Amino acid sequence: MNRPISEFSAHSYRSSWWKRHQARITPWLFLAPGGMLFAIYVIAPIFQSISISFYEWDGLSPASYVGVANYVELMDDEQFYVSLWNNVRWLICFMLAVPIGLGLALFLNQTVFGIRLIKSLFFFPFVISQAVIGLIFTWFYEPNYGVIAPLLSLMGWDGWAILADEDYATYGIIFAGLYPQIAYCMILYLTGLNNISADQIEAGRLDGAKGWALFWNIILPQLRPATFIAIVVTVIGALRSFDMIAIMTQGGPWGSSNVLAYFMFEQALSEYGYRMGYGSAIATILFLIMLVYILYFIFRMYRDEQRGL
Amino acid sequence: MFPTPIERTSIVTRSAYRIILPASLILWLIPLLGVMLTALRGPGDITAGNLWGLPSQWMFLTNMHDVFTNTPMFDFIINSFKITVPTMIGAVALSCMTGFALAAYQFKGNLLLFFIFVAGNFIPFQILMIPVRDLTFQLGLYDTVTGLVMFHVAFQTGFCTLFMRNFIRALPHELFEAARIDGASEFTIFWKIVLPLTRPAIAALCVLIFTFIWNDYFWATVLIQGQHAMPVTAGLKSLNGQWIAAYHLISAGSIVAAIPPVLMFFIMQRHFIAGLTLGANKG
Incomplete structure (x- = not known):
């Protein structure tokens, strides 16, 4: 760039320096506050947690390095396997939210009178706190005064306390968890259905595609972005499940409804004592499991970016 | 639009939809309706097991008052x-x-x-x-x-x-x-x-x-x-x-x-x- 020599006063030199470089410096100035806060509160703690997992630490007295002892102990801890297995059960059962959400979306994708309000009311459970949903369902399952009490006696299962039943407590919580999750998937699919090109549907219909074939060959492929997001949020939701367990069973009875997220909390911050190192080891394993999904998600985003989407 | 708009279907489907739609909405909202109904009741109804009938006493305001003052x-x-x-x-x-x-x-x-x-x-x-x-x-x-x-x-x-x-x-x-x-x-x-x-x-x-x-x-x-x-x-x-x-x-x-x-x-x-x-x- 050619600049007139007369701009050589100190002031205008500085301002022209800024002018020349501002496009390079500005992004960093804009990134600094948010980026720093994020680094301090989100990125650094991941590494701190991983490092704490190699120590024995009660949170107060000095920590002592124990190598992989926490992980070794974890491998022999029956509660760890119960929690891990429950996470798997959560993952599998929670996936039901995706097809059920799709079914609901198909059912509601009409233009009858009042449908907008009906859709909002179907979506409603998602807006309410999981803690509140947990409280509501705890009372639902209550064997004497609960809502399902009459239903239970009808089936001859009087006084069956689902949440106190070692074999079924987890399913009881998952069922409650599905309630908002289905609503979430439904809204994703409703938006997806809304964006399907009408031409393609008409073309398909002209070619004689009907019902199931039309759905399978034309609709479902176009819903792929919605399906992808629905699966991502459902997997993350299943692995993050904490609130409902904390509210409904605290992992009980006898740890049978525990999951890694709650197990970690229990070890690190509850009456079981303050085992920060052990808790961090559990958190690290949960993190590594989730990292698989995160990396896959990032990989897909990267591919889309390269394609210029 | 998919599925087929309900106006273009047979009268049977249309009437069925008209009934199933509100029914499914009520079924879906049962947990929340239950909570709303219960918030209207007094403690007597709950111990008596009256969960879905009309409240015997209407105590919504009392309950709210209790929640906020106690x-x-x-x-x-x-x-x-x-x-x-x-x-x-x-x-x-x-x-x-x-x-x-x-x-x-x-x-x-x-x-x-x-x-x-x-x-x-x-x-x-x-x-x-x-x-x-x-x-x-x-x-x-x-x-x-x-x-x-x-x-x-x-x-x-x-x-x-x-x-x-x-x-x-x-x-x-x-x-x-x-x-x-x-x-x-x-x-x-x-x-x-x-x-x-x-x-x-x-x-x-x-x-x-x-x-x-x-x-x-x-x-x-x-x-x-x-x-x-x-x-x-x-x-x-x-x-x-x-x-x-x-x-x-x-x-x-x-x-x-x-x-x-x-x-x-x-x-x-x-x-x-x-x-x-x-x-x-x-x-």
Whole structure:
């Protein structure tokens, strides 16, 4: 760039320096506050947690390095396997939210009178706190005064306390968890259905595609972005499940409804004592499991970016 | 449109739909209807097992009065607002800047930084719990609203950055170029061109963050101990211990806790859904 020599006063030199470089410096100035806060509160703690997992630490007295002892102990801890297995059960059962959400979306994708309000009311459970949903369902399952009490006696299962039943407590919580999750998937699919090109549907219909074939060959492929997001949020939701367990069973009875997220909390911050190192080891394993999904998600985003989407 | 519009189907299907639709809605909302009905009752009905009939005494106002006078529910609600509103403002303000930086400038490491913000969204909270609690202690902010807000702002910046960056990137880039040629500084471009155009994104983020933070339970239990700073989710849980089998009070309390996000959702519905379904219709 050619600049007139007369701009050589100190002031205008500085301002022209800024002018020349501002496009390079500005992004960093804009990134600094948010980026720093994020680094301090989100990125650094991941590494701190991983490092704490190699120590024995009660949170107060000095920590002592124990190598992989926490992980070794974890491998022999029956509660760890119960929690891990429950996470798997959560993952599998929670996936039901995706097809059920799709079914609901198909059912509601009409233009009858009042449908907008009906859709909002179907979506409603998602807006309410999981803690509140947990409280509501705890009372639902209550064997004497609960809502399902009459239903239970009808089936001859009087006084069956689902949440106190070692074999079924987890399913009881998952069922409650599905309630908002289905609503979430439904809204994703409703938006997806809304964006399907009408031409393609008409073309398909002209070619004689009907019902199931039309759905399978034309609709479902176009819903792929919605399906992808629905699966991502459902997997993350299943692995993050904490609130409902904390509210409904605290992992009980006898740890049978525990999951890694709650197990970690229990070890690190509850009456079981303050085992920060052990808790961090559990958190690290949960993190590594989730990292698989995160990396896959990032990989897909990267591919889309390269394609210029 | 798929499925076939109901007007174009046979009369049988049409009538069936007309019946099944409201019936399924009622079935779906049973848990919530149950809570509303119970909040109207007195304790007598609950011990007598009258759950779905008409209340024998209408005690909604009494229950609400009980909830607000015998418990710190009012303080919990205020705390929730004190946590939610600053978080919403903070996270959205920071992410307008980070989103702009990542969307409008090409520099080395841009995509990497963006992916770090994205990845941060999906990590399990437990991996952050101990260091964040420790840091909050060291800052002298444990058991305070400020401490909780600081963390929420930092964490939500990840999600908001993802959202803002994609939104700003979809704006026509020529706008920035034209302004630069006219001699506008980078800051003017941000303030005068980008911010006004991102208003819909800001609205969507505000409702989403409001709902997420209002409904947070985990961090409220990790960073708050006393009732003086407790938000309504954690407060309700602590009251649940006192109200053994007082389901009419639990129901009334749950309704109070749910009203703000529900109102927010119904008022800002379009923005809420637009924000939530971001990415569900592209690719």
